[in-house]
Each structure stands twice: as C-alpha cells, then as structure tokens.
Amino acid sequence: MNYRFATLRFSPAARCALVLGFAVLICIRLPGPLIHERLWAEEGATFYENAANMPWLRALLTSWGGYLNLVANTAPILARHLVRLEYVPWITTSVGLIFQCFPALILAFSRDPWLDPPLIRIAALLLIATAPLTEEVYLQTLHSQFHLALSCALILALEIPRRRWDVFYGAILFLAPLCGPAACLLVPLFCARAVFDRSKSRAVQALIVGLGAALQFFLFYQHQSIRSGGVGPILLLCIVYLKHIVAPLLGRDIGQQVSVNLRAQIAAGLFPWQPVIMTITSFLLMAVAVWRRGQAAAIWMFLYACLLTPIAYYGALVGGRLLLLQGNGTRYTFVPEALSALALLGIASGHLRPERWAARAMVVWLLVIGFIDVGTPSPFINTGPNWLHEVALWRADPAHRIALWPSPWSMTIAHE
Secondary structure, three states, rough: OHHHHHHOOOOHHHHHHHHHHEEEEEEHOOOOHHHOOOOHHHHHHHHHHHHHHOHHHHHHHHHOOOOOOHHHHOOOHHHEEEEEEEHHHHHHHHHHHHHHHHHHHHHHHHHOOOHHHHHHHHHHHHHHHOOOOOOOOOOOOHHHHHHHHHHHHHHOOOOOOOOOHHHHHHHHHHHHHHOOOOHHHHHHHHHHHHHOOOOOHHHHHHHHHHHHHHHHHHHHOOOOOOHOOOOOOOHHHHHHHHHHHHHHHHHHHHHHHHHHHHHHHHOOOOOHHHHHHHHHHHHHHHHHHHHHHHHHHHHHHHHHHHHHHHHHOOOOOOOOOHHHHHOOHHHHHHHHHHHHHHHHHHOOOOOOOOOOHHHHHHHHHHHHHHHHHOOOOOOHHHHHOOHHHHHHHHHHHOOOEEEEEEEOOOEOOOOO
C-alpha cells in the first residue's frame, strides 16, 4: 500500500462525501421502496393510523410493542400534517434515511487514529452498509432505533469528539433510549467507561443516556409476555451460528441451506454439535484477538455486541425456533453484526501478527459477501404494492384498506 495514501486524512468535504456515498449505497441496495414508495408494516398500520386518528400529542407519546419509539411516532405525525397522503412515504423514508446515516456520520468525522487510513475509514462505512440480510432496518422509520443504538455504541467506543459535536452527540444519547430498549442496555457500559477513563465527559454521556433510559422504563415501558420466546442457551448458540457466522461469511444462499438443515436436525431431537462448537470457538478466538489488540474501540464494541445479542434474541417478537428461519428477526441481528465487524476492523488496523493478517482477510471477505448481498436484495423486503395506486383506490372508496409492505399488512384511515 502506498504510504502517503495510507496516512492521508480526509478533508471535511471528503468526509461529507463519504456519508453521502453511504446514503446512496443504501438507496441502491433497496431501490423498490424508492420506485414504488411504501410504508413498512407497523409504520403504516400502527404509527400512521395513530397520527391520522389521534390528537398529535397522544400519537407522539403512544407506546407500541411495550416501549416508546419516538422517531416512528414523530415522522408519521409530520407527514400527516405537512403533505397529502400521496407523498407520505417520502417523509417517512427521508426521515428514516437521515437517522440511518448517523453511524456513518460518526465514523466519517471520528478523530480516532486507527480510522485515519482512508481504506480503514471507508471499510468501516461499507461494513455497516453491506451487512448481509439487514435490509429490513433501512429506508423506514420503524427500525431507526437500531441505527440510533449503533450510534450510541460508536459514541461509547470512539474518542471524545471536539466540543462542536457535543450537542449532536448529546441529542443522540438522549433520543436513542426513547426509541427502543437496545440503547438502554448501554447505560452500564457508559458508566463503566466513565469510571475506567476517569472522564467527566464520559460521565456526562452516561448521565444523558441514563436519563433517556429512565424516562423510557418508568413512563413508557410495558413488559409483554410475547417477548420471552423460550430462547435457551443451545438454541441461542444455533441462532448466533446461523445469523452471525454463516450468513456474513457464506452468504444468504448457503445460509438458507444451513437454516433448513439445522431446523431439521433440532426437530429430529439431534444435538447440534457443529453450530455449538463453532460458535463457542469463534467467540473465544474473537475475544482473545480483541483483548490482545488492546484497542479501546474494539473492546467496547465487542462488549456491547456480546451484551445485546442474547437479550435481543430473548426479547424478540419472533421467538424460539422461528429465529432459525434465515429471514426472521434480522433487525435484531443488525447492531451486533455491525459492531462485531467493526471490532474485527479494529484488529485489522493493528500490528499484531497473525491476528492482523487474518482480520484483514476476513474484512475483505465480509465486504465481498456484503456486496454480493447488496446485489441480491430479498424480494420480501424490496417488493410490494404501488403506493400511489393504493391511495387512488382509497380515494375512490373510503372503505378500501391501503395495502402496505410486506403483504398482508394494510391500514385504514378516515378521509383527509
């Protein structure tokens, strides 16, 4: 690698271009929602219906699924009051994309030295944008909570930014817990980092994210029995094997075959030795490599991925063996998968051998599989009814239920 290129630092304009390129890649990955326009599942059937049928303040503060999702509540309210129904998806899609660019913005403008080489910084953004089987979390507001949780994890892991970023970072840390429980799990890690670093700035960050989490749990959170789907230790190891080892390293086609075989094996009462052993071995190898690297960013990202993974799958709306279906519950995969890949990139940026070369080879391979996945989006995520046609049918017949993505989701609202 050319030394001058490897040590070159991006200008502010170049960093903005990186974020713009990230947004373009997301749009290329999911052209269907942009061509046909859409509201995704509860984004229309719950959140837009609330915005259309409730007073705006009640719709803003309504919990769904057991917690407040402030972004998913706010965007439909704005769309309802600012534009005609025909243009609603442009508001929700745009708002979703803005929040989904926050992790890219944090990485692009981070001053961590390990991100200074251009190839490392570009790879960091690509690892997030091309994570396999994670299309479900893009171009809608419903799952922006996961991008906000990822943003908080990056704030935790990376160096304290310059003061001009304080308001932006503080807003993310406060908002993220008010959009879902994933960010709330970061509170003990922020407290731990504040203690380890003896940093007032980290203590302030812990206070902000803790305040948001306290508001979520004391004012809005409601336990739902449906979110304890019987994911035991062995099943959890199998889920991690399928979603975090097979899919990222071998792609969706092989992942589908493994999913079928694994479910058949468990249904036959056979113990899944291979997934269990490979998952435990992979975890230990990664943990040792992260520890030997000694990089704060990699350590904190890996810790949060390890904390979030079992809790997310245990509390998933799609529980039990249904998570062994390759396409089910992929939103719960996104943050741990992205953080594990970034931790691997942190190892690749170091100087220890043989970890450095093994990590670099794996990062390149992850990007190859990721770009193949970008070129083959799931039809379930990328296709659906034409929004303008559905709205025209509704205008002609007020009783018509507007079809949403994916089928058979639909919504009904009173005429404007």
